[in-house]
Amino acid sequence: MRQTFLFLLALLILALALAQRYFTEEELKLIQAGGRTYAEAFTGQRPDQALCSIHRNRLPADLLPQFLEEQRALIKYPADGKLMGDWRKGGEIYNDLRKANCFSCHFGSPVHLGGDVGPSLEKYGLNRGQSEAIQRYTYEVIYNAWAYFPCTVMYRFGALGGLTPEEIAHVVAYLLDPESDFNTKPAVGSK
């Protein structure tokens, strides 16, 4: 009897450990008081978000290979395979506070003064060229930043549905195309 109980308890603990939940059922009940839409963000917390929460955004090294692999697996590409779209459309997305809001954290926009939470992207395409490798890297970081920088603050635009693959390709073009305003016009605040 006692042994069966212990066995079931061990099984339960193992199941919970594997699921990587951050909040307990009891805590989730308390959070319900915050309102339906607020609570849903926590009851629907993704396992990767739970992992970042548990480790306070600094994953232990032994978890990294699997984590990165899982994040890479979330990346999808545009149907036509083109990673660079229309830079003009990309500029609208990049510089829209309610859309991608890139300028708030990154310096380099010719439209808005950029922040310094993320690295400066000033003249991004001029400094890096337009090789397949840099297109792919840029696209993938925007699609799912956690595939390169686990638990970073940058939104996972493609992975969590903030932007479509085509929209991301437009932003890639805005950053890379040598004809793009991003590369031809001076960044706001540039010295």
Add this chain to the structure above:
Amino acid sequence: MGKGWQVGLMFLLLGIGLAQGEVDPREEAKRQRELLLQTAGILPTELVVAQGEELFNRKGPSGRTMAECDFGLGKGVLEGAAARLPRYFLDTGKVEDLDSRILTCMTRVQGFKPEQIRRSEVVAIAFYIASKSTGHRIQVRLLFPQERELYALGEKLFYARSGRRDFGCATCHVTYVGRRAGVLRYADVLGKDKSWTNWPAYRYSNDQAWTMQDRIRACYTVVGHPGPELYSLPVLALQLFMAYQANGAVVEEWPAFVR
């Protein structure tokens, strides 16, 4: 003529102040405060505090004023009371912050119906009661199990990542302290900035009177995450967690004057 010139100058200086992203926000707020004081002769915070005092002394349907309520240090004692909130109250069996304790007072003691209570009145009363804690030290305790449970929830919420933008308080206010996204640099809310002592406050950039509840909700909603409802448990939990981190800090001025 003289007044018009002064008001014009004030807006010009305000414009310059808002256009420069790189001035120290605390110094800038002090400057704006002085400017308003010189031109208007009174601060917006003082106006809201005066309004709150009137509401505090207004009789409710039961014939009682808010002086009949206990804000933690005994009936009608306001001196230093806000600096010791949130805390557990035996009469309600709940942990309450300033906002929710005001709500409790208005409903249980003054006899108002919950739907009669306007948010702007609660904020004004919070401004008034908080003004009696200027110069006091934050003293928040984790004595009752309810306080400890709520603190633990607040800590977890603070470090949680959630929603479609992987929102998390700590992601900006721990990892990117001092960095800038938008106009202001991220405050070190658990550390040197003692952000708990910055609210309730008047925000001169958009003429709003906010308590910490409003501030926390805005943190979420500004990045498109649903915010917790006013007076709800998750807001209280986050507040208790932050207040406890600020223990011992002196309240420079309540209500504060911020950008």
